[in-house]
Amino acid sequence: MSSTVTLSCLRKIYDGNHVVKGIDLAVAGGEFVSLLGASGCGKTTVLRLVAGLETPDEGSIDVGERCVCDAALGTWVPPEDRRIGMVFQSYAVWPHMSVLDNVAYPLRVRGERRPERRARAGEVLALVGLGDLGARRPAQLSGGQQQRVALARGLIMEPDVLLLDEPLSNLDAKLRIRMRRDIRRIQQETGFTVIYVTHDQDEALEISDRLVIMDAGEILALGTPAEVRDHPFLSTT
C-alpha cells in the first residue's frame, strides 16, 4: 500500500509566469517528505501537479510503476484514478453534507455500505478530536474544526499516496503537536507515502524522513532533518 512518486523535469507555466521550474524529485514508497518554502514559491502547485489537478507544461510524473502523466508523450491518468488522496489548503469541505458524510465520502465513492462507512468515519473523526460533531454542518464549525474534517477525509481513504497542504495551519500549538504525531503514527502503521507542505520548520523537522526546501519554483536543498537542519533558509526564517 505504498508507492514511489517520481517527478522528472517538472515545469508549470501560468500565463508566461514560470511557477515550477523543472523539478526533479524521487520519493520512496512509504516515505514522509515535507516541502518547505516561502509563500508563493510553488508548493501547492507541485502538489496539484502530482494530484493531476493541473497539467505540467513539461516533464513527467510516475506513481509506483505507473507513469500518470508525461507532457511529451501525452500520457494522462485522471486524478480520480491515481489512488492519491489530498487535503487542501483551503479545506474544501462540502457545505451541503454533514461532517460525517464529508468524511465518509471517499468510502461512498468506493461503494462501501452505509453502516460500515459511517462507523469508520466516526472512528477517524474521533481520532481528529471531532467525535461528537459528526451530525453538524460544516458552516457550524470553527476554522480549525473544518480543517480537521478535511484531514479526516484525507486519512480515511488510506490511499497509496497522501498529499497534505498545510493541514494543521489553523490549529492551536498544542493541538498541532498532537495532530502531527497522530498523522505520523497512522502513516507508519498504514505505510502510505506522504508529501507534506508546511510553513512550520519544527513540525517538518520532527515528522519528516526527508525535507525539500523550495524557492521560486526550484529545489534549493534536499535531505534528512539532520542534513538540512543547519541550512541558511531554516535559520533565517
Next chain:
Amino acid sequence: MSRLGFWVAAALVVIVGILPLARVAWEGAGDGWWDVVLDEESRSALVATLKLALATTALALLIGGAFAWLSMRTDLPGRRVLRTLLTVPYIVPPYISAVAWINLANPQVGLLNVLLGEGVLNVYSFGGLTWVLALSFYPYVLLTVRAALENSDPALEDAARMSGAGTWRVFRDVSLPLMRPALATSGGLVFMATASAYGAPALLGAPARIDVLSTRIYESLTSDLDGLRQASALATLLFGFALVPLLVRARRHAVVSGKASRPSVVRLGRARFPVVLGVWSFVLIAVVLPALAVCGTAFFRIAGDFSFDNLTSENFNVLQRREIRDALLTSVGLAVGAATVAVVLGGLVAFLAIKTRHRGRGLVFGLSAIPLATPGTVLAIGLILLWTRPIDLRNTVWIMLIAYVAKYVALAARAIGEGLGTIDDVLSDAARMSGAGGWLRLRTIWVPLVLPSIVAGWFLVFMPSFSELTMSLILAGPGLDTIGTRMWELQEYEGPTAASVLATVVLGLVITSNIVLRVVSRGRYGI
C-alpha cells in the same frame, strides 16, 4: 466526458435555436425580397412599427427612469413596497394586460368609460396601444436603471449637493448622466420587445386598423398561398429590429464604479406631497386597476358592478369545458417539459462555459442567448421551415416544446451560470481526490450545490412558457391549443368574461411561481 458534453450541447443549441433563424434568413432574403418589402402595405407596417416602438420606448423610459431614481435616491415614503409593486407588470404577459385594458377602456362598455362617460377613453388606438405596451415594458427600464444606481457611487451626487446644487440640478447634472448607459441598454430592449410584440398590437390595433410588422407577418401566414415566403421576408425586417439593443449596448461607457457605499438620499422637500400623490396614483392606475379589471370581470356576474351580491364563481365553470381543460393541460405539460429540458441543456451550456476550459465554450453560451433576443414570430417561422422535411413536426406539441426551449434556454443557462460562478472549483477537486469520477461529481457535488439556481432557472423558463402566445399562435395547428391561444379565441369570439377567467388563472399561476422562485432563490430572482 467534457468533450462529449461539449459537442452534444453545441449541436443541440445550434439545431434548436440557430438553424431555424438561419432558415428564415435564407428563405426570406431570397428572390422577391424587394417585392415584399417595397409593397405598400409592408412599408406602412414598417413605419407603424417604428412609430410604435419609438413612442413606447420613450414612455417606458420616462416612467421606468423616474421611478428608479425616486425609489433609489430620494426619501420617498414607502420605497420598499413601491419597489415590489412597480415591478409587478414585469411578470404579466402583455396580452393579458391588453385584455385588462380592454375591460377598462373599451369605448362602449369599458369600466372607466362607464365612470367617465362613454367614449372618453379609447384603448383601440395608437395611444392606447402605446400606453398598454409601455406599462408592460417599463419594468425593464426600472430594473436596469435601479441596478446601475445601486452600483454607482452616491458620493458623486453628494459632491454636487455640496457645491450648492438643488434637487433638480443634482438630478439633471449628475444622476441623469449616471443613469444614461442603463437607460440606453434598457431602451434598446423595450424597442425590440415592442417591435416583436404580437398579442397586444393584434388585440388593440386591429379595430383601429393599425397594422405592424408582427401582425402583417401573421396575416401573411394565415391568408396567402405564398404566405410562408412572404412572412419570412417580413421577418427579416423584424430581425433588423432585434439588432437595435446590440448596437445600443456597444456604445456603453463605464461611468459606474463597482464600489457600493451607502446611498444617501435626496430630500424631496416641498415636492414630497405631489410626488407621493403622483406615484401612488400611478400604482393605482397601472397595477391595481388592471388586476381588478381582470379579476373583477372573472368574479362578478355583471362586469363593473362590484357589489357583494354580484360576486360569483360561476364564470369559472368555463374551466370545465373540455377544450379549455385540454388547453390548460397542454400548457402545463409543455411548460413543465420546456423548463425541465431547458434546465438540463442550459445547465450543461453554463457548466461548460464556466467550469471547463473547452475551446468554443463561450461561443456556445452566446449562441444559446440569440433566440431570446429574437422576436418570437421569427423563431416560430424558422421552426416551421426547418421541421417540415424530412421530419414533419408541424402542428404538434413537439415543435412547440422546441420553440419554448429555444427561446428560454438562455434564462436557465444564465441563472445556473450565476450559481456555478459562486462555487469554488476546489470543492469538485476534493471529490476527484476522493476518487469520484465525472458523473458522480456531477450528482453528489455540483447539482446539490447549485440546486437553488437550478430551481430558479426552472421557474424562469416555466413562467413565460406557460403564458407564451406569439409563437404558440403560429405553431399550434387546428385541434391543438395552449391556454394562451384558447384565451385569444375566447377574447376574439366570445367576449371578455371567459377570457378574463383564463387570464385570472394565468395570473394566479404566474404569481404563485414567482413567489416560489423568490423564496428558493432567497430574493435573488423574482420580484
